[in-house]
Amino acid sequence: MTLALPQKQHLKFSHISARFITVIILWCLLFPSCHVAQIGPSEKKINVQPNQPVIRIKITRQGYNFHRPWQRRASSTHTAIGVVIEGPRVLVTSRFLADNRYIELERVDNRKKSGAKIEVIDYETNLAVLQPIHPRFLENIQPLKLTTDAFQGDQLAVWQVNPNGGVTPALGTITSIELTRYPFSDYFLTYRLNSSLQYRFNNFTLPVVKNDKLAGLLMRYDSKAQTIDVIAAPVIENFIKDAVDGNYLGFPMSGIKIAPTEDPQLRRYVGIAGKPGGVYVEKVIKNSAAERAGIRKGDIIMEIAGFGLDSRGNYDHPIYGKVSLSHLIRCEYYVGNSITFRIFRTGKEFTVDVILDHIQPEDYLVPPYIVDKAPRYYILGGLVFQELSGTYLREYGKEWSAKAPVHLAYYLANQDNFAYDGREKIVFLSRVLPTSYTIGYNELSHLVIKRINNKDIFKLDDIPPALENPKNGFHKLEFEQRPKVIYIDTLEIPKINKQIRERYNLPALKNMGPR
Amino acid sequence: MSVPLKSNGVVLYLKLGLIFLFLFTLNAKTLQAAKPIPTRIRNSVVKIRVISQAPDYAEPWNPGPITQGSGTGFVISGKQILTNAHISSNARFIAVEKEGDSRQYEARIKFIGHDCDLAILEVLDDSFLNDLTPLSFGNVPSLNSTVTVIGYPIGGKRLSVTRGVVSRIDYQVYSHSSADSHLAIQIDAAINPGNSGGPVLQDNVVVGVAFQAYRRNVAQNVGYMIPVTVIERFLKDLEDGQYDRYVDLGLYSFPLINGAHRRAIGLKPDDYGVMVSGVLSVGAAAGTLKAGDVLLSIQGFPIDSNGYVEMDGRRILMAEVVERKFKGDKVKLKILRNRKEMEVTVALKIPWPYLMQARRHDVEPRFVLVGGLLFQPLSFGFMNSRNTKDINLLYHYSLFLENELYLDKPEIVVLSKILPDPINAYLNSFVNSIVLKINNKKIKTLADVSTAFKAPVDYYVIQLMSKERPVVLERREIIKARKRILRRYNVLKEEHLGDSIVPDDFLQSSAHLN
Numbered sequence A: 001m002t003l004a005l006p007q008k009q010h011l012k013f014s015h016i017s018a019r020f021i022t023v024i025i026l027w028c029l030l031f032p033s034c035h036v037a038q039i040g041p042s043e044k045k046i047n048v049q050p051n052q053p054v055i056r057i058k059i060t061r062q063g064y065n066f067h068r069p070w071q072r073r074a075s076s077t078h079t080a081i082g083v084v085i086e087g088p089r090v091l092v093t094s095r096f097l098a099d100n101r102y103i104e105l106e107r108v109d110n111r112k113k114s115g116a117k118i119e120v121i122d123y124e125t126n127l128a129v130l131q132p133i134h135p136r137f138l139e140n141i142q143p144l145k146l147t148t149d150a151f152q153g154d155q156l157a158v159w160q161v162n163p164n165g166g167v168t169p170a171l172g173t174i175t176s177i178e179l180t181r182y183p184f185s186d187y188f189l190t191y192r193l194n195s196s197l198q199y200r201f202n203n204f205t206l207p208v209v210k211n212d213k214l215a216g217l218l219m220r221y222d223s224k225a226q227t228i229d230v231i232a233a234p235v236i237e238n239f240i241k242d243a244v245d246g247n248y249l250g251f252p253m254s255g256i257k258i259a260p261t262e263d264p265q266l267r268r269y270v271g272i273a274g275k276p277g278g279v280y281v282e283k284v285i286k287n288s289a290a291e292r293a294g295i296r297k298g299d300i301i302m303e304i305a306g307f308g309l310d311s312r313g314n315y316d317h318p319i320y321g322k323v324s325l326s327h328l329i330r331c332e333y334y335v336g337n338s339i340t341f342r343i344f345r346t347g348k349e350f351t352v353d354v355i356l357d358h359i360q361p362e363d364y365l366v367p368p369y370i371v372d373k374a375p376r377y378y379i380l381g382g383l384v385f386q387e388l389s390g391t392y393l394r395e396y397g398k399e400w401s402a403k404a405p406v407h408l409a410y411y412l413a414n415q416d417n418f419a420y421d422g423r424e425k426i427v428f429l430s431r432v433l434p435t436s437y438t439i440g441y442n443e444l445s446h447l448v449i450k451r452i453n454n455k456d457i458f459k460l461d462d463i464p465p466a467l468e469n470p471k472n473g474f475h476k477l478e479f480e481q482r483p484k485v486i487y488i489d490t491l492e493i494p495k496i497n498k499q500i501r502e503r504y505n506l507p508a509l510k511n512m513g514p515r
Numbered sequence B: 001m002s003v004p005l006k007s008n009g010v011v012l013y014l015k016l017g018l019i020f021l022f023l024f025t026l027n028a029k030t031l032q033a034a035k036p037i038p039t040r041i042r043n044s045v046v047k048i049r050v051i052s053q054a055p056d057y058a059e060p061w062n063p064g065p066i067t068q069g070s071g072t073g074f075v076i077s078g079k080q081i082l083t084n085a086h087i088s089s090n091a092r093f094i095a096v097e098k099e100g101d102s103r104q105y106e107a108r109i110k111f112i113g114h115d116c117d118l119a120i121l122e123v124l125d126d127s128f129l130n131d132l133t134p135l136s137f138g139n140v141p142s143l144n145s146t147v148t149v150i151g152y153p154i155g156g157k158r159l160s161v162t163r164g165v166v167s168r169i170d171y172q173v174y175s176h177s178s179a180d181s182h183l184a185i186q187i188d189a190a191i192n193p194g195n196s197g198g199p200v201l202q203d204n205v206v207v208g209v210a211f212q213a214y215r216r217n218v219a220q221n222v223g224y225m226i227p228v229t230v231i232e233r234f235l236k237d238l239e240d241g242q243y244d245r246y247v248d249l250g251l252y253s254f255p256l257i258n259g260a261h262r263r264a265i266g267l268k269p270d271d272y273g274v275m276v277s278g279v280l281s282v283g284a285a286a287g288t289l290k291a292g293d294v295l296l297s298i299q300g301f302p303i304d305s306n307g308y309v310e311m312d313g314r315r316i317l318m319a320e321v322v323e324r325k326f327k328g329d330k331v332k333l334k335i336l337r338n339r340k341e342m343e344v345t346v347a348l349k350i351p352w353p354y355l356m357q358a359r360r361h362d363v364e365p366r367f368v369l370v371g372g373l374l375f376q377p378l379s380f381g382f383m384n385s386r387n388t389k390d391i392n393l394l395y396h397y398s399l400f401l402e403n404e405l406y407l408d409k410p411e412i413v414v415l416s417k418i419l420p421d422p423i424n425a426y427l428n429s430f431v432n433s434i435v436l437k438i439n440n441k442k443i444k445t446l447a448d449v450s451t452a453f454k455a456p457v458d459y460y461v462i463q464l465m466s467k468e469r470p471v472v473l474e475r476r477e478i479i480k481a482r483k484r485i486l487r488r489y490n491v492l493k494e495e496h497l498g499d500s501i502v503p504d505d506f507l508q509s510s511a512h513l514n
Helices: A016-028 A033-039 A233-244 A264-270 A289-293 A325-331 A390-394 A406-413 A460-466 A490-504 B010-014 B039-044 B228-240 B259-264 B319-323 B352-357 B380-385 B391-398 B446-452 B475-488 B504-509
Strands: A054-061 A076-085 A089-092 A100-107 A113-122 A127-132 A155-161 A167-181 A187-194 A207-210 A213-222 A227-232 A256-259 A279-284 A300-304 A314-317 A321-324 A338-345 A348-355 A377-380 A383-387 A427-432 A447-452 A474-479 A485-489 B045-053 B066-077 B080-083 B091-097 B105-113 B118-123 B146-151 B160-174 B180-187 B199-202 B205-214 B223-227 B251-255 B274-279 B294-298 B308-311 B314-317 B330-337 B340-347 B367-370 B373-377 B413-418 B433-438 B459-464 B467-474
Touching (some): A054 A089, A076 A155, A076 A213, A089 A213, A113 A233, A155 A187, A155 A213, A167 A227, A167 A321, A187 A213, A187 A325, A227 A233, A233 A325, A264 B459, A264 B467, A279 A289, A279 B467, A289 A348, A300 A325, A314 A325, A321 A325, A377 A460, A377 A490, A390 A406, A427 A460, A447 A460, A474 B259, A485 A490, B039 B045, B045 B080, B091 B118, B105 B228, B146 B205, B160 B205, B160 B223, B180 B205, B180 B228, B180 B319, B205 B228, B223 B228, B314 B319, B352 B391, B367 B446, B373 B446, B391 B433, B413 B446, B459 B475, B467 B475
Antiparallel strands (some): A054 A076, A054 A100, A076 A089, A089 A127, A113 A127, A155 A167, A167 A187, A187 A227, A207 A213, A213 A227, A314 A321, A377 A383, A427 A447, A447 A474, A474 A485, B045 B066, B045 B091, B091 B105, B146 B199, B199 B205, B205 B223, B251 B274, B294 B330, B330 B340, B413 B433, B433 B459
């Protein structure tokens, strides 16, 4: 999240869902078989052997409806093929596990089943490892080893598993190795295969293998373009190394946004015309590693960890060629590592050491996404208050950026501009649950609350203490938007709450649980 | 022969929830036996043919497409014809035809009111006058009474007559500007192109001008006419020889219906008073009223808790009191502030920032083109010319008035397009960004952009919103590229700084705020 790719510098959290929806739709489409014949990926069947390192995973998912935060969505069940790795543990994509209620593993050889629990999950890299509840469930399975060896032009096998447990590999050629957007909007290394995969059995993810070693997990399949995006082994390797020590810290970040410097007029203006490469620091995120290290907006980063950067922010990776500096920072290092940046500022070059850390999505003013957690809300006299998040806005559907209230969407897109105004979250009145006492207020929605009884509301948790000091029996509520001020009679609140419970059958009038 | 120029879905950005077409047509309903329309009236209803040229907001130096349309009008005195503004806006040539007369009489616009969709045309040829009797005006018709619509729908040569019933009298958005609301009368006569501007008659006097229709699947036979109250105000405004537009209080109000709300601010539970929920800083009420005040009465008319007053025997929005006033007129209000009643007087004026979101006519798009970079201010025409989902543009457009963004930037200047050239080869990702500063000087209007690029400096450094890396243009490169770009893209003009909506006195008074 911290570091946008130079070629896609206006990284916003915004496009996550739209992308992801496309992915799902594409996955659901079967591929016409005639194309297979034309392009001819060789398919060979591997017989069912007891030690195949694949596990069928079935999950039942039940997400939350952020527009009705007290309510769960209808449950749905999905399957995926996970990989048994050292441990043994089962590796799978995290997007698959999002909002799960129940996880079940099934051996493809003897069809035995076991419940499972998540050992570590990382939404940024779309990776997770599971442990079976049944301790000897994975015995006799030879774990698959990881290989980070993969070059452009190599052939990789996508393992599909048929209902009888047979593995059917389909081959695809690596056409590029580059950073692409992962489902939760971060950029990580991706193998892009061209393959006319005949996508079967509706599995959410599949292992991708090279020479009987794990090269990645299938992340996206586009049947029209005949491309498969694969979470690349270096990302998996880094994840597993961090995960196995029992103290998972997440992928490191520096906390900068960069822009390319190819424009010769810009290069002459900032004074780097005679130098090779360098990228422009567009933004330094509040409380980030880069901010602590003293990097400023407008600095030019010439070098990171000894690697020179070109004007688009790429460095020369010994295996993959030109790759974004984001890979260097996020996948070659760990949280807590120190990494040296060579900076050009007003005619002088110097180095700073950045101690990498990790910012959780829930630490942002407007969290770009919320997974696995019930939306927080507080109902005050029929007025529903919530904390703004990207997930709330994406409830408006595919065209959410045009359909969501524009002032709320603006907060998400420009949250850095509000990072220093004292607020920890944007608390807003999302809707009113009409009762006999809310007549005249029933139409109010999407009003950002500023103060209650003259106390600032910087997060949802500020509401209950602010209610301790009503004046003359009324709570005074001040909003950023019109009507700016309304009042609630303290004596009416219990009556309203009673009506809400009786008429709307809400399980609870608040959720102040963890973010 | 319809009036095709106005139907291009512009309502989108205002989220009105209604889509109006400016067109009026035949009803499928058969006419019941009724008295024939007297010949003197038929003769005075004319067909208007207009050749117009709409501005091109995508490439604003272009002259714009030429279109042909037609509508209806009627003689109100001598050679003067009343019709809709939307028939005659952006006109390049206007001709008037009488029924049973094959001649075309050239006409010109004498007055045009884009906020009330009315215009007065004047025929140049005196011979037009023969056999013409001006139509006279009646009153606002009562609900459920029958009215007759006369006009030239779908371009026919002969007059068409339809009848309908007055089904509702209420405020409507006038879609010619899309930003003005006035009283309008809904009738169930039907809908198709061409009778816009035609008279609506009752007992052989004019009770309205047909002007727009509701076009959506949910409702049928919903046509609208401009009532005589609006027509009379237009005619009275013109008496001094110019049209001054509607004036306004410049405030937002919120109904005081909630019992707790009323008790908390010391109001009795009776049914009077609305709360001022916002005051436009450049509006009439600024400095006199403030958010939280309660409006109790306006010009002696008590205001109910929903913002309505009782007037002419009808319950109607309190705005109607203001609607009948003119520039400079004053309005007396009784208010409650901090539980004390007070009387205040407000001198009405035009709340100019609303014009940014209004469809404008008879003006050219404002722009500056430098180094292939096109700079344009946000406006209705601009937003309508492109289908942008950029959140910064949508925010600044739709909340310009509401969040008083005009105080900081009277014009929101956008880098709206790049004509590709070596000088701007790396700048594509900056398109649709809002300009904040050029060479560290704040850009408040388009004129500031033009001025900034005239400064003789080596580098022009442009800072854009949400794009922290500046755009840098070298002066010598701009000079080298200029002719090349103009020739390659056939650019006829490099800037148009006229037709601003920002009043000069506002710019002067805010000059110190930098």
